[in-house]
Amino acid sequence: MKAALLTGIKQFEIKQIPEIGIVNDTDVLIRIKTVGVCGSDIHYYTTGRIGSQIVEFPFIIGHEAAGIVEKIGNKVTCVKPGQRIAIDPAVSCGHCDQCLAGREHTCRKLLFLGCPGQLGGCLSEFIVLPEKCCYPITDSMTFEQAALSEPLAIGVYSVERSMPYIKDNIAILGAGPIGMSVFHVLRTKNTGDVYITDKIENRLQAAKKLNPKWMGNPDRLDIVKEISGIEPLLLDIVYECSGNPQAIAQGIHLLKPGGKLIITGIPEIDEITFPIHELRRKEITIINIRRQVHCTQKAIDLLASKKINMDSMATHRFTLEETQKAFDLVANYKDGVMKAMINFE
Numbered sequence: 558m559k560a561a562l563l564t565g566i567k568q569f570e571i572k573q574i575p576e577i578g579i580v581n582d583t584d585v586l587i588r589i590k591t592v593g594v595c596g597s598d599i600h601y602y603t604t605g606r607i608g609s610q611i612v613e614f615p616f617i618i619g620h621e622a623a624g625i626v627e628k629i630g631n632k633v634t635c636v637k638p639g640q641r642i643a644i645d646p647a648v649s650c651g652h653c654d655q656c657l658a659g660r661e662h663t664c665r666k667l668l669f670l671g672c673p674g675q676l677g678g679c680l681s682e683f684i685v686l687p688e689k690c691c692y693p694i695t696d697s698m699t700f701e702q703a704a705l706s707e708p709l710a711i712g713v714y715s716v717e718r719s720m721p722y723i724k725d726n727i728a729i730l731g732a733g734p735i736g737m738s739v740f741h742v743l744r745t746k747n748t749g750d751v752y753i754t755d756k757i758e759n760r761l762q763a764a765k766k767l768n769p770k771w772m773g774n775p776d777r778l779d780i781v782k783e784i785s786g787i788e789p790l791l792l793d794i795v796y797e798c799s800g801n802p803q804a805i806a807q808g809i810h811l812l813k814p815g816g817k818l819i820i821t822g823i824p825e826i827d828e829i830t831f832p833i834h835e836l837r838r839k840e841i842t843i844i845n846i847r848r849q850v851h852c853t854q855k856a857i858d859l860l861a862s863k864k865i866n867m868d869s870m871a872t873h874r875f876t877l878e879e880t881q882k883a884f885d886l887v888a889n890y891k892d893g894v895m896k897a898m899i900n901f902e
């Protein structure tokens with residue numbers, strides 16, 4: 558079977574790798590149809606690591622996927638061969654303290670698709686996952702929509718954990734796929750005004766469709782000054798979705814006393830500093846988001862019911878052979894790319 562192997566920094570090779578098959582009774586062999594290129598994949602592509610998770614080359618990355626069930630193990634009951642599915646890329650053990658507490662996403666033995674030292678990724682014609690990672694989709698849902706349910710689930714979870722009240726005023730820092738997922742989910746709720754920032758103009762233009770109260774580019778404007786001019790009492794919730802360390806400080810400046818800072822973005826560096834006294838005096842709550850848990854089905858339902866339409870997020874399409882091109886495009890934010898999709902024949 559064919560796969561895109563990451564063989565070095567910014568280097569992919571398309572190669573034949575040994576066929577894989579069912580090992581456990583609960584395994585499902587999946588024929589991959591679509592893979593979305595995620596910001597976290599880009600970290601592995603450009604730097605070979607995220608924090609202490611370091612790629613040993615060659616390695617297959619990719620975790621935002623949808624496909625068709627090819628074969629199932631003897632004990633599989635929730636999917637059958639030929640079924641179209643979305644994939645939850647997190648394989649939890651089901652037995653540790655975290656799993657038993659309903660925190661499968663921080664499972665002590667978590668194996669995450671396309672994560673170094675854990676599991677090979679889905680930029681491969683076939684993958685094997687336990688049935689609990691397989692979510693049947695309706696015939697009307699496209700594979701691209703199914704793959705987009707993965708980043709959307711992170712938006713669903715970020716909003717769930719932040720527990721917004723009716724009329725809460727909110728900022729989203731970063732209008733990439735995760736920031737937009739958060740925005741889409743907020744639009745299904747009865748919150749107040751939404752302010753959104755990004756350094757890329759066409760991302761702001763894309764965000765405009767969701768009708769923000771205000772949007773601005775932090776490279777051109779003092780966004781704290783601008784937003785606090787409109788909202789003198791400041792904001793209830795800020796979602797940091799850019800990974801930019803400066804955005805953390807901006808978020809703290811933008812929050813009112815008792816506000817909540819939700820950190821969903823992944824920084825490229827290992828340590829960041831922030832204004833501790835302002836954080837303390839305002840008694841701001843910081844909530845870190847580690848991917849998501851129990852939100853895959855909710856994301857699929859939001860897309861299937863058309864309460865959320867993220868189709869315009871998939872801006873570019875490539876074949877498996879063109880994986881390198883897709884990653885270069887996303888890594889360099891070229892050609893107005895939001896999300897690149899790799900479609901298998």
Ligand SMILES: [Zn+2]
Nearest residue numbers: 595597621708
């Ligand atoms: Zn992702």
Ligand SMILES: [Zn+2]
Nearest residue numbers: 650653656664
């Ligand atoms: Zn566990």
